[in-house]
Amino acid sequence: xxxxxxxxxxxxxxxxxxxxxxxxxxxxxxxxxxxxxxxxxxxxxxxxxxxxxxxxxxxxxxxxxxxxxxxxxxxxxxxxxxxxxxxxxxxxxxxxxxxxxxxxxxxxxxxxxxxxxxxxxxxxxxxxxxxxxxxxxxxxxxxxxxxxxxxxxxxxxxxxxxxxxxxxxxxxxxxxxxxxxxxxxxxxxxxxxxxxxxxxxxxxxxxxxxxxxxxxxxxxxxxxxxxxxxxxxxxxxxxxxxxxxxxxxxxxxxxxxxxxxxxxxxxxxxxxxxxxxxxxxxxxxxxxxxxxxxxxxxxxxxxxxxxxxxxxxxxxxxxxxxxxxxxxxxxxxxxxxxxxxxxxxxxxxxxxxxxxxxxxxxxxxxxxxxxxxxxxxxxxxxxxxxxxxxxxxxxxxxxxxxxxxxxxxxxxxxxxxxxxxxxxxxxxxxxxxxxxxxxxxxxxxxxxxxxxxxxxxxxxxxxxxxxxxxxxxxxxxxxxxxxxxxxxxxxxxxx
Amino acid sequence: xxxxxxxxxxxxxxxxxxxxxxxxxxxxxxxxxxxxxxxxxxxxxxxxxxxxxxxxxxxxxxxxxxxxxxxxxxxxxxxxxxxxxxxxxxxxxxxxxxxxxxxxxxxxxxxxxxxxxxxxxxxxxxxxxxxxxxxxxxxxxxxxxxxxxxxxxxxxxxxxxxxxxxxxxxxxxxxxxxxxxxxxxxxxxxxxxxxxxxxxxxxxxxxxxxxxxxxxxxxxxxxxxxxxxxxxxxxxxxxxxxxxxxxxxxxxxxxxxxxxxxxxxxxxxxxxxxxxxxxxxxxxxxxxxxxxxxxxxxxxxxxxxxxxxxxxxxxxxxxxxxxxxxxxxxxxxxxxxxxxxxxxxxxxxxxxxxxxxxxxxxxxxxxxxxxxxxxxxxxxxxxxxxxxxxxxxxxxxxxxxxxxxxxxxxxxxxxxxxxxxxxxxxxxxxxxxxxxxxxxxxxxxxxxxxxxxxxxxx
Numbered sequence: 001x002x003x004x005x006x007x008x009x010x011x012x013x014x015x016x017x018x019x020x021x022x023x024x025x026x027x028x029x030x031x032x033x034x035x036x037x038x039x040x041x042x043x044x045x046x047x048x049x050x051x052x053x054x055x056x057x058x059x060x061x062x063x064x065x066x067x068x069x070x071x072x073x074x075x076x077x078x079x080x081x082x083x084x085x086x087x088x089x090x091x092x093x094x095x096x097x098x099x100x101x102x103x104x105x106x107x108x109x110x111x112x113x114x115x116x117x118x119x120x121x122x123x124x125x126x127x128x129x130x131x132x133x134x135x136x137x138x139x140x141x142x143x144x145x146x147x148x149x150x151x152x153x154x155x156x157x158x159x160x161x162x163x164x165x166x167x168x169x170x171x172x173x174x175x176x177x178x179x180x181x182x183x184x185x186x187x188x189x190x191x192x193x194x195x196x197x198x199x200x201x202x203x204x205x206x207x208x209x210x211x212x213x214x215x216x217x218x219x220x221x222x223x224x225x226x227x228x229x230x231x232x233x234x235x236x237x238x239x240x241x242x243x244x245x246x247x248x249x250x251x252x253x254x255x256x257x258x259x260x261x262x263x264x265x266x267x268x269x270x271x272x273x274x275x276x277x278x279x280x281x282x283x284x285x286x287x288x289x290x291x292x293x294x295x296x297x298x299x300x301x302x303x304x305x306x307x308x309x310x311x312x313x314x315x316x317x318x319x320x321x322x323x324x325x326x327x328x329x330x331x332x333x334x335x336x337x338x339x340x341x342x343x344x345x346x347x348x349x350x351x352x353x354x355x356x357x358x359x360x361x362x363x364x365x366x367x368x369x370x371x372x373x374x375x376x377x378x379x380x381x382x383x384x385x386x387x388x389x390x391x392x393x394x395x396x397x398x399x400x401x402x403x404x405x406x407x408x409x410x411x412x413x414x415x416x417x418x419x420x421x422x423x424x425x426x427x428x429x430x431x432x433x434x435x436x437x438x439x440x441x442x443x444x445x446x447x448x449x450x451x452x453x454x455x456x457x458x459x460x461x462x463x464x465x466x467x468x469x470x471x472x473x474x475x476x477x478x479x480x481x482x483x484x485x486x487x488x489x490x491x492x493x494x495x
Numbered sequence: 496x497x498x499x500x501x502x503x504x505x506x507x508x509x510x511x512x513x514x515x516x517x518x519x520x521x522x523x524x525x526x527x528x529x530x531x532x533x534x535x536x537x538x539x540x541x542x543x544x545x546x547x548x549x550x551x552x553x554x555x556x557x558x559x560x561x562x563x564x565x566x567x568x569x570x571x572x573x574x575x576x577x578x579x580x581x582x583x584x585x586x587x588x589x590x591x592x593x594x595x596x597x598x599x600x601x602x603x604x605x606x607x608x609x610x611x612x613x614x615x616x617x618x619x620x621x622x623x624x625x626x627x628x629x630x631x632x633x634x635x636x637x638x639x640x641x642x643x644x645x646x647x648x649x650x651x652x653x654x655x656x657x658x659x660x661x662x663x664x665x666x667x668x669x670x671x672x673x674x675x676x677x678x679x680x681x682x683x684x685x686x687x688x689x690x691x692x693x694x695x696x697x698x699x700x701x702x703x704x705x706x707x708x709x710x711x712x713x714x715x716x717x718x719x720x721x722x723x724x725x726x727x728x729x730x731x732x733x734x735x736x737x738x739x740x741x742x743x744x745x746x747x748x749x750x751x752x753x754x755x756x757x758x759x760x761x762x763x764x765x766x767x768x769x770x771x772x773x774x775x776x777x778x779x780x781x782x783x784x785x786x787x788x789x790x791x792x793x794x795x796x797x798x799x800x801x802x803x804x805x806x807x808x809x810x811x812x813x814x815x816x817x818x819x820x821x822x823x824x825x826x827x828x829x830x831x832x833x834x835x836x837x838x839x840x841x842x843x844x845x846x847x848x849x850x851x852x853x854x855x856x857x858x859x860x861x862x863x864x865x866x867x868x869x870x871x872x873x874x875x876x877x878x879x880x881x882x883x884x885x886x887x888x889x890x891x892x893x894x895x896x897x898x899x900x901x902x903x904x905x906x907x908x909x910x911x912x913x914x915x916x917x918x919x920x921x922x923x924x925x926x927x928x929x930x931x932x933x934x935x936x937x938x939x940x941x942x943x944x945x946x947x948x949x950x951x952x953x
Contacts, residue, residue, distance in 0.1 A: 019608050019835055030575070030841035032848055036924040037855035042741060042847060045854060046872045049712045051743045055615040057839035065835050066577060072601035073586035076593075080585030093498050094589050097543050101550035102763075103579070106559030112765030113565050113901050114558045115893065121557030122764045125550075132537045147627035147766065148821040150808070161669065186808035186818035192669030195813045233524040263535055264522055270529045280821065288582075288825025289602035290592035290785065291625070292767035308665075331665035335568060335630035335658040336765025344550065351549065354540025357496040363518045364499055367509055370521055374513045387524045411597070420595055425809075442500035443509065474597040476798040481596075484790035484802040488779065490621045491611040492789075 007082065007448045008417025010473050016071040020492050023058035029065055056494055075475055076289070077419045083445050085372075087391045087422035087434025088181065088229055090259045090281035092365075095352060098284065098345035107344055112336040116321045122340065123320035126312050129347040130296075136358070137255075137275060138268025139298035145308045145338040149256060152276030152295025153187040153223070155308060158330040159274060159299060160221045160250050161191055162306040166328070167248070171220035174252075177206055179229045179426040184254060193220060200428055204230040204384040206240055215247050221274075225254040226267070229426035229434070230384055231369060231391035233260070241271025250274060258282040259438065260366060260390035263359035267298075274299045279339075283346035294342035306330050310337070364439035365390045368446060372437055375450035379457045383429050390438075396431035399460045404467050406431045409456055411478065412470035416452035496540070557764075562926050563898035566876045566917025567708070568629065568656050568734045569765060570757045572845075573921055578759045578832045582825055592785075592824070596800045602824065603799035606787040609831040616739045616834070616842075617753065618746040619773035623784035625827040626770030626819065629754025630659040633702060633732045634666035635783045635817055636752035636772055640700035640728040641672060642781045642816070643749075648673040648697045650727070652685045654707040656734055657906040663702070673697075683711035683868030683878070691721055700728040705745055706738050708906075709915065710853075710876025711868050719747030736830075737919075738874040740837075740846030750774045759833030760826055769826040780806060783817030845920060849875040852918040852927070859931035860916070863938045867913065876917045878903065878910065881934060882941040885914035892933055897926060 042050050060068075077084070084091035102108065110122050130142045146152035157174070164171045173194040176184045185195045198214060201207040206224065222244055227233045234240060241251045253267050253275035259282045261267070267275050279285045279294035287293075299307070309329040310322035322337075353361060366389050373382070373392040380394035396406040410420030410433075422434035437446060459467050471477065501509075506518075515521055522530065541549070563571060582588060586601060593599030593606075606624045613622035626632040637649045649667065651660060653676050660676075667674050677693050680686045685703055694701065701722040705713035715731060722729045728749040733739070736757040745751060756768040774782060780803065788802035808815040837845055853875045857866050865880040879900065881888060889899035900916035907913065918927065 016604075018604070018611075020611065023838070028838070028841060029577075029836045030838070030845075032841075032844055032920065035848060035851055037851050037927075040847070040851045040854045042850060045850060046712070046742065049743050049872050051739070051741055051843075054740065054839045054842060057612060057615050057842065058835055059838045059840060060835065062577060062836070065832065066581070068835075069581045069587075069605065069832065070584065072604055073581075073584045075598070075600040075604075076586040076590045076602055077595070077598040078586045079589035084589075084591065086591055089591055091589075091591060095498060097546055099583065099588075101547060103761075104550050104554040106554030106557035107550060108761040108763055109559075109571065110557045110764035111563055111565045111571070111762050111898070112569050113567055114561070114563065114898050115889070118556075118558040118561060118893070118898070119764070121553035121555065124556065125553055128538075135536050147631070147823075148819070150818040150820045151627060151631070154818060158665070158669070182807075182809040182812050182815070183818050183820050185813035186811070186815040189813040189815075190666075190669070190818050192671070235524055235526060238526070238529075263531065265525050265529050265531055269531070270526075278821075286588045286825065287591045287821075289587055289590045289599075289828065290824030291822040292824075292826055293821035294767075331668075332658060332661040333631075333665055334662060334766075335628055335656065338765070339767040340764040341761070341767050348546050348550070351538055351541045351546050352498065352543070353496060355534035355537055357498075357540050358535060358537075360496050360499060363521075364501060364506075366521050367506065367513075367518065370513050370515070371509050387521070389521075389524070410595070414595070414598055419591075419598065439499055443505050445500075471597050475600055476597055476792040476796055477794060479596050479792050479798045479800045480790045481800050481802065484788040484800050485805070488786070488802055489789040490607075490776075490779070490786055490802075491614050492607070 013074050014071040016068060018492050019058045019060060019068055020056060022060050022064055025059055027059045027061050029060060029062040082417060083437060083441050083449055084419040085421045085435045085437050087436040088256050090436060090438055092284055092438040093440040094284055094286040095349060098348045101348050102341050102344045120320055123312055125343055125347055127320060129343050132350050133277060133296055133298060136262055137298045138266025140301040141304045141307060142296055142298045143307050144296045144343055145334050146295035146297060147334055147339050148291065148293035149276060149278045149295045150183040150187060151333060152297045153183055154190055155333050156252055156274045156276050156297045157187055157191040159303045159306040160252065162330050163303050164220055172218040175214060175219055175222040177224065179428045180223065180225060181229065181254065181256060184223045203386045204232045205234050208236055208239060211240060211243055215243050215249060217247055219249045221250040221252045223252045223254060225256055227257045227260045227389040230393045231388045232386045233389050237270045256281060257390060260362065262362045263355060264362050274303055279342045279346040284349040285342045285345040292339050292342060294339040308333050361439045368437040368439060368441055371446055372435055372450060376453055379454050380433060391434060391436035393429055394433040395429050396433065400431060402460050402464050404460045404464060406433050408467050408470065412456050412467045413452060414471040415473045418449055418452060561896050561898050564900045564916045564930060565898055567901045567915055568754065569762050570735055570919060571762055571921055572737060572757050572919050574759050574761065575836045578829050581832055582828050587828060588825065593801060596798065600798060603787050605828055605831055607789060607799050609827050610787060612834045613771055613773055616744065617751045617773045618744040619751055620776040621779050622771055622773035623782055623786055625823040626772055626784055627823060628766065628768040628770045629732060629734050630662040632752035632770030632772050633659045634663045636730045636750045637663060637700055637702055638666065638670060639750060639781050639783065640730055643778055644699045644728060646697050646699035647671060648699060650675050650677060650693045650698050650701045652677055652703040654679045654685065654709055655702060655704040655732060656708050659732060682871040683709045684713050684871055685718060687717055687721065694725045694727055698725060698727040700730045702730045704732040704734060706735055706874040709868055709878050710873045712742055712872045712874060715745040715747050735874060737846050737849055740842035741850060742874055755830040758830040760829050767823055767826050769823045769830050779803065781816055784819055784822060848920040852920065852922050853877065856916065856918045856927045859927060860934060863931065863935040875919060876915055878913050878915055880911060880913045881937060883937045884912055888933060888937050892930060895929055897929060899930060
């Protein structure tokens with residue numbers, strides 16, 4: 001039998017101060033070419049608008065900058081190092097060809113206002129990706145303008161609102177299940193809608209009776225994540241859609257968990273009217289430490305007049321262009337056309353997969369989550385035993401008896417060489433352990449993860465304090481977040 | 496599929512371990528009538544070499560090899576090579592938002608440095624970890640002023656980037672946030688008299704851009720005085736970050752909403768870019784977006800964490816300061832590295848080169864066309880009026896593989912045949928001369944055509 005290599009070992013890493021602490025006058029990492037036009041008298045040109053001093057901006061050499069950021073980088077965990085099972089975040093492999101093609105000259109340096117005639121390449125990328133995403137979601141039209149998932153939610157609800165206004169009544173509120181991501185209610189508020197909570201049933205799905213009771217002509221839409229944040233597919237999805245539609249409401253789908261569905265089922269086919277995607281989740285564009293994302297919004301025909309402007313069109317001569325003449329548009333949600341660089345990456349990912357690859361990807365993502373569920377069942381409490389799709393949610397109920405909570409287990413997992421799962425979310429599971437392995441994990445990596453989780457459960461029984469004090473192997477131990485918030489130090493200041 | 500680390504035997508073994516007969520068992524929760532029983536109609540699986548070819552072809556159709564005079568909120572500056580070397584490290588590229596501080600100190604410390612440098616450059620006391628872009632930062636800054644003042648409306652300068660104004664209008668619609676617009680004078684700056692008249696007791700803020708959309712530097716002090724006199728806040732949008740190397744930052748502002756694309760971020764056909772909001776310490780609890788703070792661990796060692804999260808959506812839900820979650824972290828890292836490379840002296844020298852190139856170009860252009868707003872200081876953009884439609888001039892320039900200035904008819908019809916031209920440190924004297932030569936030609940031919948007509952008339 002193969003002996004697995006232990007996942008992690010301690011090793012030396014470099015200390016590094018703040019860049020300001022390395023600065024000294026006269027060091028430089030830049031060199032400008034000689035000026036080929038006459039020098040100017042800045043005082044004369046700018047008068048009182050001239051800036052005299054740049055304060056404490058650093059002065060350092062190039063090798064110091066390389067070492068500074070390289071050293072800091074080694075303090076991060078990353079998908080490239082190992083499994084990153086953050087539930088609902090879809091931390092999958094970020095293919096490197098995506099990065100290479102995003103840096104090809106004409107794509108990287110295209111100006112958003114260059115004439116259409118010399119923008120056909122970019123327009124073709126936008127059009128091709130749009131067509132792929134429309135086919136994948138089963139919807140009728142799409143905008144790529146939103147810069148992230150939450151921005152997509154806002155754009156989607158703006159269109160929902162415009163749709164209802166066109167029928168003579170904007171309506172008052174959005175129904176949001178208690179298992180939803182925090183951006184959903186925050187977005188509803190930004191679009192001027194009230195929020196009404198919708199409770200889940202004993203299987204973790206939308207409670208149909210509650211929905212029927214709460215649905216009326218004041219409800220503009222239901223914002224539903226499907227599979228929901230428990231990783232459970234809403235089996236009554238069409239009934240849900242019917243209840244909404246019967247009273248003129250719309251079904252909004254948060255596509256955060258689309259990695260469970262691509263190539264297997266299409267939201268447009270099960271009654272969704274408007275949905276956003278996260279290219280940085282399902283379509284492999286890098287999370288980059290918190291962004292950039294991209295949050296396209298796909299819609300059914302009835303909402304098309306309200307798309308943000310501009311939209312890409314094909315002219316009579318077959319060339320592509322932007323159409324700004326959209327009288328019913330909700331307007332712009334961002335300058336220019338969106339996070340174009342992410343469109344390039346997402347399209348490269350779709351091309352690398354094709355229809356067969358995308359289907360296999362979804363199947364592997366669901367297979368992996370179920371494999372982990374099987375491996376940890378019995379060791380950790382499973383609050384809902386409804387079948388899992390791409391993620392599984394356990395709770396810390398068993399470990400809590402020893403005073404160990406989900407965050408403690410998560411911190412201990414770091415010592416085993418893994419990034420923690422998502423903690424304390426969804427809100428309907430107290431002490432949640434939300435695990436999404438994605439398709440990118442091999443059997444070996446998942447076996448190591450399951451072993452680590454079992455070993456921690458054992459430690460909870462036999463050596464509780466070790467878990468409570470974790471992590472033990474990181475550069476810094478648990479940080480004092482209370483003081484950070486009470487007396488915020490948000491920038492470096494010279495001593 | 497080359498990204499999937501499993502053999503068919505692995506899959507079989509896993510299904511067996513789970514107790515499923517086939518993969519279909521795992522998809523049983525999806526009602527059968529909705530399952531897709533065909534291939535998606537998307538391009539077939541492609542080899543890496545084919546993908547690279549596809550995008551190289553698109554690149555050739557996308558202005559590859561052209562020199563450009565376009566600015567208008569997206570600027571072509573040199574990007575030091577080490578930016579891409581460093582951001583390509585998997586530990587930065589493939590990490591999530593740094594919620595688990597112990598294994599995210601690299602990202603957290605770099606954001607802390609980013610916040611510090613933005614403060615140094617803008618003259619503000621706190622800066623957030625980034626916003627989507629300059630346009631959404633401006634809209635969110637306006638909404639922040641509404642929360643801070645308890646007032647409702649916003650007065651916005653007409654020479655704020657037109658697309659920023661459009662985004663603001665979209666955000667404002669459902670916030671019950673009325674907008675009014677103030678025009679510009681002959682000097683290209685906001686019309687102060689009109690501004691004075693536009694502010695009401697309900698004005699939460701005055702929103703201007705400096706350097707404004709025409710490249711003109713606003714008299715921020717005068718605008719601030721008027722706004723503050725009426726109890727309104729001053730929000731300043733900065734779209735060309737390189738200006739901060741030589742132009743005094745708007746220290747009178749209460750909130751600065753910035754686009755930092757100029758600092759090392761590729762043009763990328765409009766995104767991803769890097770918005771930032773900076774403000775005074777006393778306003779921080781109404782600020783949207785993530786913030787990194789310094790703290791200590793159990794041993795007293797310095798470390799960094801995401802902080803003041805009670806403003807944010809994952810804690811406050813519908814009562815949050817904004818719905819923003821994912822921001823532009825990796826782009827902020829590019830900006831951070833760029834600021835570090837140029838630093839205290841380089842940023843100033845870089846800005847000076849931009850100033851010199853622009854002064855030269857404006858001077859050359861003014862010999863033939865009419866350069867507007869010459870009586871106010873400008874940074875690296877200027878407006879030129881020509882006799883001929885700028886689209887026609889640009890059409891001929893394209894033949895020289897040069898993209899001319901942005902025709903302004905769409906945004907400012909009142910300026911007639913005007914275009915907005917931009918020079919950076921990368922604009923060469925020879926391309927400026929080429930463009931100036933074509934404008935000269937255009938003026939000559941219009942003049943001789945006119946003379947011909949007049950002669951016939953005589």
